[in-house]
Amino acid sequence: MKRLGVPLVVLALSAGLAHAGNFGLGQGFTQADLDSITEALGDVVSFPNLATATPGGVTGFQILGAAGGPEVHTSTHWWQYVSHANTVGGVLFGQRVIVRKGLPFNLDVGVQVGKVFGNQFWGADARWAFVESGALSPAMALRVTYSRLSSSLLDRLEVAEGQLVVSTGFPLVSPYGAIGYRRASGRASFGDPVPLAYSSTTSGVTATVGARLGLLPFLQVIGEVRRTTTTCVFVGAGVGL
Secondary structure (H helix, E strand, O other): OOOOOOOHHHHHHHHHHOOOOOEOOOOOOOHHHHHHHHHHHHHHHOOOOOOOOOOOOOOOEEEEEEEEEEEOOOOOHHHHHEOOOOEEOOEEOEEEEEEEEEEOOOEEEEEEEEEEOOEEEEEEEEEEEEEOOOOOOOEEEEEEEEEEEOOOOOOEEEEEEEEEEEEOOOOOEEEEEEEEEEEEEEEEEEOOOOOEEEEEEEEEEEEEEEEEEEOOOOEEEEEEEEEOOOEEEEEEEEEEO
């Protein structure tokens, strides 16, 4: 397995090199493989924070191009069923575009649309800042997300997560952290001579740390590291207010 320690900038630039792949569940595919793929792809398509807990307000917006996903072991059994799989620095990544808009009452909503192995996924999130940042106090927000993958591998993959997000602000760098609970469910048909439908559900606590770097008045570069059952890396760049 390749090491995770590749600069985040390399991961972001390499996202554009992803090629569409095909999946096939041949003989030997097992329930354990389905569990592992559900966990890995759940990490890829889950909606990353890539934002602080501070509310955007009615004039706030964010548009990002982003890439990221979990660290994977390509020597595992399920990997052989993934054709033309792409990793960068040992990270299985998906590409996405994220758009967020601020609303009244300290609410922010967003959507993401992306691809992994040429298969499209989408998602939505909503965030409510119940504590705004002050001179000595951080901002705090509750966040919920939902994502879904349309895949030739799985009949269905859905990911839902709830989080508590905390952040503080500085002139150039705004660090943030989050703790949450994520649930991923997948369904696939496989087996000989007649394929049967199988399902898998994985769940667990997630922890995230990240930072937003404001290079120019509207330009943002954001990176975060998430921990589920493995380590995930996400990076994004775009504009926001």
